[in-house]
Amino acid sequence: MRFGWIGLAGLAPLLLLGCVSGDDRPEPRRPAAKTARKPRPAPRAPEPPTAETRQCLADLDADRVDYRTLPTQDFGGGCVVVGAVQLLDIGVPVSGLKSMRCPLARNFSNWVRYGVAPAAKQMLGSDLVRIESYGTFNCRPIAGSGRLSEHGRANAVDIAVFVLADGRRVSVLNGWQGADDQRRFLRTVFKSACRRFTTALGPEYNSAHANHFHLDMGGRPLCR
Ligand SMILES: [Zn+2]
Numbered sequence: 001m002r003f004g005w006i007g008l009a010g011l012a013p014l015l016l017l018g019c020v021s022g023d024d025r026p027e028p029r030r031p032a033a034k035t036a037r038k039p040r041p042a043p044r045a046p047e048p049p050t051a052e053t054r055q056c057l058a059d060l061d062a063d064r065v066d067y068r069t070l071p072t073q074d075f076g077g078g079c080v081v082v083g084a085v086q087l088l089d090i091g092v093p094v095s096g097l098k099s100m101r102c103p104l105a106r107n108f109s110n111w112v113r114y115g116v117a118p119a120a121k122q123m124l125g126s127d128l129v130r131i132e133s134y135g136t137f138n139c140r141p142i143a144g145s146g147r148l149s150e151h152g153r154a155n156a157v158d159i160a161v162f163v164l165a166d167g168r169r170v171s172v173l174n175g176w177q178g179a180d181d182q183r184r185f186l187r188t189v190f191k192s193a194c195r196r197f198t199t200a201l202g203p204e205y206n207s208a209h210a211n212h213f214h215l216d217m218g219g220r221p222l223c224r
Contacts, residue, residue, distance in 0.1 A: 079139035115192035156216035194223035
């Protein structure tokens with residue numbers, strides 16, 4: 001893990017982001033007893049990370065991604081979060097990221113760095129400066145089904161907007177059927193997501209995804 005990822009000039013937008021999602025700020029490590037003021041999630045005994053998680057954390061270190069590891073948490077209703085991290089710096093600020101299972105975080109970071117950012121530069125002619133997400137963890141069933149969403153395992157992320165250095169906001173909602181260059185860019189990064197995530201769902205899938213890409217590392221391969 002490393003720090004010092006922003007200069008003073010970068011502080012103002014970050015502070016703004018902090019206002020939008022103030023509870024995303026990393027908290028200093030505290031003794032377990034002090035977390036008791038939150039009734040949920042139920043604290044669990046610390047568990048050693050699995051080999052998969054250890055490898056994934058090593059990958060994040062090698063990729064110079066800044067993150068913090070999160071303890072295993074059981075939110076009830078099957079929503080157990082194991083081997084999760086919170087991404088702090090992947091090179092491009094992303095709003096709304098909370099806990100993500102490590103492989104999701106790793107693939108997301110790689111998608112942004114090696115898929116989205118180069119595509120923005122090449123196809124839209126401007127640097128990618130921010131991504132807006134609708135979040136990661138959310139303990140809920142898949143809409144219209146009784147099955148737990150991958151969000152309930154911190155194994156999914158919803159991406160809504162790509163912001164460029166020239167001020168353009170390329171949103172899934174408006175850009176998917178928008179100007180030609182934005183349509184091509186969004187389809188390119190969506191296809192790229194299909195290669196990096198198990199499941200990638202977008203506006204063509206159903207109306208619930210008209211305004212975001214749902215990307216997850218669940219068991220069912222699907223790209224639509
Ligand atoms: Zn989703």
